[in-house]
Amino acid sequence: MHIPLPVLLVLVVVGMGLIVGLTHLLGGSVGATLTEAAIRAQLAHDLPGRTATDIGLSSDRRSALVALADGTVAVVFVLGDALVSRRLPARPLLTETAAGLRLRLRDPGCPRITLALPVSAHQRWLSRLQ
DSSP: OOOOHHHHHHHHHHHHHHHHHHHHHTTTTOOOOOOHHHHHHHHHHHSTTOOEEEEEEOTTSSEEEEEETTSOEEEEEEETTEEEEEEOOSSOEEEEETTEEEEEOSOTTOOEEEEOOOHHHHHHHHHHHO
16 A cells, blocks of 8 residues: 555644644643742752752742752752752852843753842842852
8 A cells, every 4th residue: 555645744744743732732841840849859859968058949930049058059940841950060150141140051961051030139149159
């Protein structure tokens, strides 16, 4: 049995469109949002034995800066439907932007992170990171 190429292409495109559409309608494209409990659970998983003393949650609830009890700072952010955490170096490359703070890391898996922190929190975290 031979299916003409144009018909096959239409079937493939329509089928893929239906799969993507159903996934979206069923909530498969909704990303995670951060809560303090989720941040603490992620840190307990990634950095066992370290406790958070201060959490600066971004206004869009997609990233957060976390001060740890040992004096270091970590960042937790949403990547798709998962949470990712990174411990920051002692003096990260940091830029203040209109949208918040931008971190540049020497990490090929996570070279830049933009945190939409409230303006009131900028100076507090800038002084802590520098």
